Amino acid sequence: MSKTYKELIKDRAQLDDAIKTALVNEKPAAIASVLELIKDFGLTAEECGFKVAAPKKKASKAVDKPDGRTAPKPAKYRNPNNPNETWTGLGAKNKKPVWVQEYLAAGGKIEDCLINPK
Incomplete structure (x- = not known):
């Protein structure tokens, strides 16, 4: 038996909350992991795919x-x-x-x- 529209919307709201909570909980570990890899390999912002701002004029x-x-x-x-x-x-x-x-x-x-x- 399939769920009704209202039940699916309720499930989606619960899923959205669970996603936000997981992001908040997992993000610090992900950042630490990325920073460790950058340090270990001596990566630059350009090598990681980031645009580097033009140097400021002296x-x-x-x-x-x-x-x-x-x-x-x-x-x-x-x-x-x-x-x-x-x-x-x-x-x-x-x-x-x-x-x-x-x-x-x-x-x-x-x-x-x-x-x-x-």
């Missing part, structure tokens, strides 16, 4: 703030008409300082503004 030498922000970059360009105005050369190509834009518009070359020309 911090630049300019990092000197406790919150990880980088220190200001040294100026690369100086305004030939006003030595107090400098620019690092960083940023979007179309975001040059006004003095650079004006100097270039007047026919000057950006190379003429280099602080340490090569």
Whole structure:
């Protein structure tokens, strides 16, 4: 004689509970066994089939703030008409300082503004 739908659902709930209990009870031993095998064979995460995260970038030498922000970059360009105005050369190509834009518009070359020309 076969079980009714309600009896099967009740059996499934009991089975689910038994599965959860078995997992909780057996998991620590399984982990210990795996760790022992890893140690015995000197396995790496890659050898075990795990994806290894890309190495983190090394911090630049300019990092000197406790919150990880980088220190200001040294100026690369100086305004030939006003030595107090400098620019690092960083940023979007179309975001040059006004003095650079004006100097270039007047026919000057950006190379003429280099602080340490090569």
